[in-house]
Amino acid sequence: MMGATGLSVVLIIAVIVIMLVVIVIGGKDTISWKFLTTFPKDGMTKGGIFPALYGTALMVIIMSVAAVPFGAITALYLTEYARESSWMAKTVQFAVRTLSMVPSIIFGLFGLGFFIKFVGGGMDKVFFGGQLIWAQPNILWASLTMALLTLPVVIVSVEESIRAVPRDLRDASLALGATKWQTIRKVVLPGARSGILTGTILAISRGAGEVAPILFTGAAYYLATLPHSLSDQFMSLGYHIYIMSTQSVNVDQTLPIQFATTLVLLLLTFTLNFVAVLIRSKLRRSH
Amino acid sequence: MNTEETTQPLEENSGQPVKVDGISEQQPARFVFSNDSLKKQMRPSEFFAEKIITGVAFLSIAIIILIFLFVFRETIPIFSGKAETKTEVTAAKQETYGTATDNRNVNQQEVYSGTEPENGVTKQEVYVATSDTTKNTVVSGEAGISSYRETSSEAEGRVTVKGLAGKVWMPVSDNPRYGLLPLVVGTFKITIIAILFAAPLAILAALFSAAFAPRWMREIIKPAIEILAGFPSVVIGFFALIIMATFFQNLFGYETRLNAFVGGVAMALAAIPIIFTVTEDVMTAVPSTYKEASLALGASKWQTAFFVTLPAAAPGIFAAVLLGIGRIFGETMIVLMATGNAALISMNPFDSVRTLSATIGAEMAEVVFGDTHYSVLFLIGTLLFVFTFALNATAEFYVKGKLMTRLQGKV
Numbered sequence: 262m263m264g265a266t267g268l269s270v271v272l273i274i275a276v277i278v279i280m281l282v283v284i285v286i287g288g289k290d291t292i293s294w295k296f297l298t299t300f301p302k303d304g305m306t307k308g309g310i311f312p313a314l315y316g317t318a319l320m321v322i323i324m325s326v327a328a329v330p331f332g333a334i335t336a337l338y339l340t341e342y343a344r345e346s347s348w349m350a351k352t353v354q355f356a357v358r359t360l361s362m363v364p365s366i367i368f369g370l371f372g373l374g375f376f377i378k379f380v381g382g383g384m385d386k387v388f389f390g391g392q393l394i395w396a397q398p399n400i401l402w403a404s405l406t407m408a409l410l411t412l413p414v415v416i417v418s419v420e421e422s423i424r425a426v427p428r429d430l431r432d433a434s435l436a437l438g439a440t441k442w443q444t445i446r447k448v449v450l451p452g453a454r455s456g457i458l459t460g461t462i463l464a465i466s467r468g469a470g471e472v473a474p475i476l477f478t479g480a481a482y483y484l485a486t487l488p489h490s491l492s493d494q495f496m497s498l499g500y501h502i503y504i505m506s507t508q509s510v511n512v513d514q515t516l517p518i519q520f521a522t523t524l525v526l527l528l529l530t531f532t533l534n535f536v537a538v539l540i541r542s543k544l545r546r547s548h
Numbered sequence: 549m550n551t552e553e554t555t556q557p558l559e560e561n562s563g564q565p566v567k568v569d570g571i572s573e574q575q576p577a578r579f580v581f582s583n584d585s586l587k588k589q590m591r592p593s594e595f596f597a598e599k600i601i602t603g604v605a606f607l608s609i610a611i612i613i614l615i616f617l618f619v620f621r622e623t624i625p626i627f628s629g630k631a632e633t634k635t636e637v638t639a640a641k642q643e644t645y646g647t648a649t650d651n652r653n654v655n656q657q658e659v660y661s662g663t664e665p666e667n668g669v670t671k672q673e674v675y676v677a678t679s680d681t682t683k684n685t686v687v688s689g690e691a692g693i694s695s696y697r698e699t700s701s702e703a704e705g706r707v708t709v710k711g712l713a714g715k716v717w718m719p720v721s722d723n724p725r726y727g728l729l730p731l732v733v734g735t736f737k738i739t740i741i742a743i744l745f746a747a748p749l750a751i752l753a754a755l756f757s758a759a760f761a762p763r764w765m766r767e768i769i770k771p772a773i774e775i776l777a778g779f780p781s782v783v784i785g786f787f788a789l790i791i792m793a794t795f796f797q798n799l800f801g802y803e804t805r806l807n808a809f810v811g812g813v814a815m816a817l818a819a820i821p822i823i824f825t826v827t828e829d830v831m832t833a834v835p836s837t838y839k840e841a842s843l844a845l846g847a848s849k850w851q852t853a854f855f856v857t858l859p860a861a862a863p864g865i866f867a868a869v870l871l872g873i874g875r876i877f878g879e880t881m882i883v884l885m886a887t888g889n890a891a892l893i894s895m896n897p898f899d900s901v902r903t904l905s906a907t908i909g910a911e912m913a914e915v916v917f918g919d920t921h922y923s924v925l926f927l928i929g930t931l932l933f934v935f936t937f938a939l940n941a942t943a944e945f946y947v948k949g950k951l952m953t954r955l956q957g958k959v
Contacts, residue, residue, distance in 0.1 A: 262745050263850045266756035269749045273820060274772050280779070282786050296730040331604060338605030342598060355944065362871070362940040363933065364878020367619060367906045370929040373912070374618040409611060442597040470780025473880040477912045506786050507885055516790070525552040526780070534778045538771070
């Protein structure tokens with residue numbers, strides 16, 4: 262019986278290793294500086310993935326700008342202001358956990374129904390006289406949709422780091438006559454800086470890999486130009502993998518590109534995750 | 549958190565002016581605390597900081613409610629449409645629709661007639677390109693379009709409950725049918741296959757990590773398995789589509805290359821890290837006195853693991869499996885890529901399936917905004933949301949209510 266438990270560990274780890282090895286072997290020959298910095302060519306059967314990389318980067322930046330302050334403030338509320346047993350704190354915590362459980366495709370639907378149709382449609386009606394500018398998929402709506410998805414990641418991470426700030430520091434600050442908000446600003450937040458950073462990195466890693474929420478809120482099949490404004494569509498790495506492997510003109514011929522794109526995405530998310538783990542373990546050791 | 553408590557005693561002690569010893573004679577005024585000077589001052593910055601932070605925190609609750617409201621809002625045409633069909637057998641509202649009504653029969657044919665997308669021509673083009681048959685109906689309804697636009701949202705939906713429970717999912721055809729049954733069956737099939745792989749593997753692995761593995765090994769196993777959670781689902785889907793599908797086909801020799809089995813195994817990969825992490829956490833939380841008592845009674849290590857640790861952690865494991873099911877249920881990209889996406893009702897695990905989430909992912913991009921098809925996709929979304937919400941709530945309350953009382957010895 263002990264053997265069965267050990268075997269399942271071995272099996273799971275073996276599958277992970279196989280996946281990594283297959284993707285690395287399939288993609289390593291195609292990846293080059295040129296691959297990363299050129300546009301796709303010939304109906305996406307040749308060339309690089311630059312617009313997808315650029316689009317993903319732009320999206321996660323806008324996403325972080327939206328998600329990180331919001332998430333950090335929510336974490337601040339949960340740790341500093343809310344009494345843990347109060348129903349308000351419990352409801353907020355339940356909402357955060359629920360948010361982390363909502364299927365990613367639902368965020369896509371929400372982005373379509375709320376951001377594109379409701380907010381975008383409203384903006385067009387009020388500011389642009391019914392012109393179609395914001396009521397269609399674009400990078401802003403996709404990023405905001407993604408921000409909602411990654412919000413719980415930020416909250417959990419920041420919350421953990423704020424709780425790790427020693428009580429004594431706070432008490433010392435308060436004893437010196439600082440007010441609560443001054444204490445938070447000068448003592449708690451600087452102490453939680455690495456947690457905020459970890460949360461941001463984890464959120465970026467999550468957001469870069471998700472495809473379902475941007476399927477119909479802003480990701481484009483192919484664009485000849487980079488997105489110039491917030492109302493442009495964009496290409497994303499994950500979506501690129503999806504369409505290349507399912508809807509490409511010639512799936513077999515483009516297989517090396519698909520593997521290479523997958524490898525790039527994996528390297529990106531794993532590097533980010535690794536950095537986050539490093540920062541976090543450093544944080545744990547320092548307290 | 550409770551800074552009030554820390555400042556409180558100070559305030560109480562200082563009912564009388566306090567003189568600081570030694571220097572009080574020389575500088576009496578400066579060091580005197582009075583009730584007034586120690587009273588909590590009303591500071592606008594404090595006040596606003598607290599209110600803003602509380603307000604922002606409550607936005608996360610608002611988001612949950614908004615998600616439900618806005619996903620549900622887009623399905624409303626279906627329900628309002630349904631109400632009309634009942635009263636409207638004699639076509640009472642005919643004048644509103646102009647020529648569009650001529651096409652109507654008992655089925656939902658008029659769905660496409662006069663369907664003018666509110667938002668842009670691009671969507672229309674995509675849509676027309678996907679199905680030539682609908683093009684004709686759109687053209688035939690054209691005469692009615694101009695007068696039709698205002699009422700379009702009420703006019704389009706004609707889906708009955710019976711229609712939704714039907715066995716055929718054929719949204720793009722002359723006579724579109726929106727039977728959700730094959731999608732529901734497909735979703736459950738995938739979920740069962742995935743959980744049959746994921747749950748035993750993840751639970752046994754967690755048991756090994758929590759009960760048998762020495763400390764150094766546990767510190768390798770845990771992060772290693774959690775790497776799996778770092779794989780974007782599109783990468784797992786890609787791996788399943790390119791590698792696993794071929795591998796399993798060679799192994800079992802079935803016909804359809806992409807099927808429920810491949811999708812289920814790939815989904816298991818997505819669910820394993822969740823189930824593993826939660827189960828492992830719960831098992832390590834089982835008090836060591838349980839294990840020590842069992843070992844002291846002469847039970848072997850694996851007897852202790854299987855008959856003491858495992859049952860003690862059972863509610864947590866149950867919750868872990870629920871969370872895993874929730875993850876599988878809502879996963880889109882893996883099923884979209886690896887299951888073949890044919891809406892069939894069959895019990896054969898080697899047939900193609902189409903799940904609820906994959907249907908949204910595959911069809912939403914090609915649908916006309918505001919159309920019945922569009923509303924039905926949102927209805928599917930609402931179903932998914934409600935189901936995962938219920939699963940999550942169950943898991944949460946089950947763990948909180950049962951596990952915690954049990955582990956704290958209040959059985």
